[in-house]
Amino acid sequence: MKKLVILVFLYTLPLFVNAQTTANEKSTESLLLQLNTAGTDSARAMLSFELAELYLGKDSLKTDRYLKNGLQFSKNTGIPAAVYFYYAGRVIEGADLDQAMALYLKTDTLLQPYKTPQALSFRAKAWYLYGAGEQKKDNPKGFADILLNKAIPLAQQAGDNTMAGKNLLAVAMVFKNAGEFDKADTYIKSAFNTLKLPGVPTHELITAYTTVAENYSLSGKAAEARQALDSAAKLLPAYPDSEFYLDYYAAEGMNYTVMGKFEDALASLEKGISMAAKMGKAYDMQRMQLQQFYAYYNARQFTKAKNVLLLLSEKPEMMMLATNRLQVFYGLALTYEELKDFGPGYTWMKKYAELNDSLSKSQLTNDVHALEIRYRNAEKQKEIEALKAKNIQESLSASNSRLVSGLFGSISMFLVLLLTAGYIIFRNRRKLHEQKELSYRQHLHEIAQEQQLRFSQAIMQGEEQERRRLARDLHDGLGGMIAGARINLSAHMKSGEIPTAAPLEKITQQLDKSVTELRRIAHNMMPATLLEQSLEAAINDLCESMMNDHTRITFQAIHLSDHTLAEDVQLHIYRIIQELLNNAVRHGKAKNIMLQVSIDEGKCYITAEDDGKGFDITNSSKGIGLNNIRNRVGFMKGNIDIDSRINQGTTVNIELNVQ
Incomplete structure (x- = not known):
């Protein structure tokens, strides 16, 4: 009766800083060489911070050492001293997300006095990671708000096309996760246009291609999704054993599942799961296992599908997000139903219903749209301010000529007269509009009253029909039963004989049926349970x-x-x-x-x-x-x-x- 579809709440947090050497296109050797030849302490501080980030997740001792070295070189002043808190947040984020988010806010505060591209770019990065923290806390609205109103404007002011493109791509992912695929496609195209600008590393397009592939797969455009995956596959060989393969296998598995090629989907996902396990990427491994479930379910391998979800239901990384919990609960409920095991199915469906009742996806969609409108309005306001500045400059130039001044005065007088006449016409039209509006509201009120009266009459007619049916039940049903019992009893009384057990049993049965019928009629009139x-x-x-x-x-x-x-x-x-x-x-x-x-x-x-x-x-x-x-x-x-x-x-x- 039900068919499971691939849900869109597959939250991916595309971090713009990647610990992979190939992803950064920088090597430890090159950074160390630059550090040894740097001419200023500020340059040494920034290079030390980059080395700390490069070793993040690989060698904690070297990460801490280079972070401390960077702090010493910064001398607690200037941009490097402020940037230290950004990198410190990156280091502790895995252990203490709240403290890391506080450090990102501190970075932004300390960098506000500086208007250089470098300072603006780091502010954009700090706000992005703060927004990503909100996403991890199950607050996609907060993530979108920060992207549209903080991270993207700062990246654009800094001229950081790489950062701006990644932020636009992150907005697209928020819309994709909310099921707004057309809106996501708009931001993906903006991200592509930005990431293709000169100076942006080529590998940034890989994430863009895998994102557009997922968006097309979820929106039913499997062929277009395959083209995007092929474009990503052409770029991947330059970055062997990188994390980009995880996003590729996840997107390819989803595409195969949508196309009904479940064996191919499982093969791609198994590659991604194996690679994620070697890299220690627990959430990437689990989100591909969740896609395994969809492949198994739609291939009608329900036992395997159930086992995958039961495993994921115990993983804190997967169950941290409410939308992931919805998928797991609902998937288990439907899978147990297909297995004809209705007891556990009911339990998981109840969990799903309780969680779904507390969430509002439509509200999330509305919130994100509202944030986007604010962002668009801000962009328009910038254009208006630019036009105003241009008009002021032209007016100042024109004021040097007497002829232009006289003409301007004449035009001003004409405009005053025109505005006065326009105001009078507007005022009259507004009064007429208010009168029409009042008449229209009165008409609507009359229509509503008339409709309510029709509903009331229809209910009264229905109740009258119910009374007639009740009368028939009493006369033809209950009345006939009681009359039959009375006739049998009267016959025995006239005979003068004492009735035996058998005739009395028959009369008793007739009376029992009469009582049952009476209860049925009374329950239809007004259920006793409702009253009591x-x-x-x-x-x-x-x-x-x-x-x-x-x-x-x-x-x-x-x-x-x-x-x-x-x-x-x-x-x-x-x-x-x-x-x-x-x-x-x-x-x-x-x-x-x-x-x-x-x-x-x-x-x-x-x-x-x-x-x-x-x-x-x-x-x-x-x-x-x-x-x-x-x-x-x-x-x-x-x-x-x-x-x-x-x-x-x-x-x-x-x-x-x-x-």
Whole structure:
């Protein structure tokens, strides 16, 4: 019934500083030679810091030694003294992220008085690493904010095309992770244009190509993704055994999975996992193992898929990000379902639902878009300021001529008259617009009142139909049963004979059926559980009463018991759910029904999904049951969305105002 797709929350943090010798295009020997021949202490300090970074992750003793040497050469003054805190943050980041982020902020503060390209470039780097720290703390909005409003403007001011291109690429990754593939493609193209400028190392394009390959794969453009991977493959041989291969294998594995070539995908991912393990890159290894899961799942190798996710569920690097936890929980739930092991499947689905309830991907998308708009507006403002400066200069030049001054005065008078006339016209038009707006609002209010009246009348008609049905049930059903019992009892009384056990047993059975029928009718009128306990208990009883050997109903309540609702509101919600389940069981012949009801901030959300026969939505207006649901939803000022396909099931999403 469900098909798993590749999710887009594969967070990659493209660090602009790479400890690989080939990536930096610098060798230890060349740096040491420059250090020995440097003419100033400032130059020695900066070279010492570069050596400390080069040994980072390889030789901790040499890293600490060159970091201390750089501090001594800096003499606690100038740009090198400020840059020391940047490199110190790089060294301790793995052990103490918060302290490292504090050092990056200190670097920015100390460098603010300096307006040189070098100072601006290091400020951009410091802000980038601070933003990357926010990303590691599960705050992609903060990362995007820093990139757009701090790191990119500083890199552009510094003329650092390498840094600017990498920051643009990082923004693209944020949009890719948020599922905004078209927006990500826009920033990828900007990054390419920047990284192809003179002076930018060629290897920077490798990360750009692998990023665009992932973006194309996730957006369904597998052929374009393959072209990007081929472009990256042409550059890789120049950097053997570098970390760039990890991104390449991850992107290639994703591309093969999307294309349905699962064996090729697993082969590529296995290469990447083996290389990441040798390099000690735990997170890179785990994100490729997560892609292994998608290949196994879509290849229907569910046992292997389950084992991969169970392994990842115990890895702190993978489970640190909430979006990764969502993938693991949801993947385990669906995999256990395919394995027909519904107990663990329900447990993982519950974990997924609880976590998903606390997250809002749509809010992340909106936040990132808002940050982008602020960035675009800032760029436009710079253009406006440049135009203003140009206009001022031209005006000063023109003021040297008397003829131009006289002409300017005449034009000014004309503009004053024109503005005065324009203001009068604008004021009159504004009053007319306000009148039209008031009339329009009154018309909308009348329409809303008329619509609410129609909904109320429709509900009253439905209740009248319910009363008629109830009368028929009482007369034809319950009345007939009680009458039969009375006739049998009267017959024995007229005969004067004492009835034996068998006739009395028959009469007792008739009375038992009458009591059962009476309870059914009373429950349909007003469920006793709803009056005596809660809405959640009443819905749960309803689900259990409608289940049988052929139909299974899964009910999930989220924050339902945390809110106190008016009795009429509870009854409307109960009737809507009763109609939904009745349609799925009686008309849809569904085998599995999943019902979820939640309340949040004055809204009630109802989702019902079944695997029944489905129906043609264009003819749904003819169904009395659906019309009753729509009328109740409209009466509660809510919204309803129905997605149904013949022989593929039905999904109904309802939002109600319950305040």
